[in-house]
Amino acid sequence: MTTLENALLIVALIAFTGTALCALYRVVVGPTILDRMIASDVLLTTIILVAGVDMVLRDHTDSIPLMTVLAATAVFATIAVARYVSRHAKTSEQPPAFAWANTEAAASGGADTGADTGILSTDAVDAAQQAQGNGGPEEDAAAPEAEEGTRNA
Structure with missing residues (x-):
């Protein structure tokens, strides 16, 4: 070399x-x-x-x-x-409620569940939160009003 x-x-x-x-x-x-x-x-x-x-x-x-x-x-x-x-x-990242909502929505033939991609739509997430009693957009919006009513009382 x-x-x-x-x-x-x-x-x-x-x-x-x-x-x-x-x-x-x-x-x-x-x-x-x-x-x-x-x-x-x-x-x-x-x-x-x-x-x-x-x-x-x-x-x-x-x-x-x-x-x-x-x-x-x-x-x-x-x-x-x-x-x-x-x-x-x-x-x-997905608590059991979200997995349940995804399979439940897919089984019922719901549209826009993201079942084929594994991504949940916001509607499926909101439904899962409401089913668990964890809120959702409607409960989140109502929560401040309810707290104000208890403070004023």
Whole structure:
């Protein structure tokens, strides 16, 4: 190898080492699962790149199965975490009453329920709040008047 190739190899290895260390730090520190997932993707990509550099330097193709398995692992792990986060976000944002209102409105053939998109219309949310006794736009508007009447009495 020439001096230029050696210098480029050293620069590449330093860059890969720095990238791997930063990714490992983010995997350990987090703070969220999405940060950890992105960092693990970066780490796996760095390992794939190092295997590719090895293949170029040694003029072989023995690392292709390893690179394929690492790439598939990264893709499937990302999909699994995305599905987990998506489901966790839906369940933590929607109290049971909203889920009930969405299925009830969809079962009754109500229009604009968002049943096909998973998004509730404001009418479905208001109906769920009223069914639970948590208010709704009509009760919210009437609440200040009722409080004023008790204060004046």
